[in-house]
């Protein structure tokens with residue numbers, strides 16, 4: 119496939135999502151050894167993927183109605199920007215977010231803070247939209263229901279980090295996985311990978327079908343769909 123066409127006009131079978139949540143897909147870039155950071159956890163990762171990986175990332179974002187990231191990723195990437203149409207959702211328990219970043223200020227009408235009911239949002243800009251689900255921790259099935267029903271999101275792109283990805287995968291709430299393999303090795307037994315959380319027992323390992331694969335330069339672009 120010509121590189122111009124990879125993930126252009128991405129088709130997502132949203133009808134396969136249950137009525138009470140959006141179609142959920144994750145996109146990440148990882149090293150050959152599966153790590154998803156290039157420096158320390160909590161620092162930006164712009165240098166992990168190539169310029170073309172960033173183009174591909176934009177095409178995947180173009181197919182979404184909303185993007186969800188964890189607060190760890192939000193705090194690590196003050197310069198992160200999104201296509202104008204995207205609703206931007208950030209998950210937090212601490213309420214400690216980079217309020218001065220582009221995430222909050224490029225288009226405040228598109229921003230949603232997702233948190234449990236006990237979270238206090240200190241120093242939040244006036245009028246920031248807040249979605250609460252759960253008491254001490256985000257109740258993910260309830261959060262996804264609210265994202266679908268209250269925000270009208272049918273296609274939800276999750277862009278990490280490892281913590282948020284792991285929780286959603288652990289609850290089997292994800293329909294597709296996009297992965298770019300960058301030709302690098304990072305190492306580290308505690309270095310974040312595509313997804314953290316608790317290991318699944320052998321009998322509960324999840325199966326995915328490879329539905330697209332593209333090799334461009336030194337990178338491989340993979341797309342998997344959950345088989346249930």
Ligand SMILES: NC(=O)c1ccc[n+]([C@@H]2O[C@H](COP(=O)([O-])OP(=O)(O)OC[C@H]3O[C@@H](n4cnc5c(N)ncnc54)[C@H](OP(=O)(O)O)[C@@H]3O)[C@@H](O)[C@H]2O)c1
Pocket residue numbers: 145146147148153154155158159160161162163166187188189190191192194195209210211212213214233234254255256257277278279280281282283285310
């Ligand atoms: N390679 C890639 O494609 C890629 C993509 C994204 C990010 N990254 C990198 O990954 C790192 C961040 O990943 P991470 O795993 O450390 O963090 P993360 O998943 O981005 O965010 C974790 C944070 O999300 C909030 N959170 C998660 N689950 C929650 C729950 N159930 N209830 C309430 N809040 C919840 C908490 O925020 P509070 O701490 O505010 O309570 C938690 O500390 C950064 O270095 C970033 O640059 C890499």
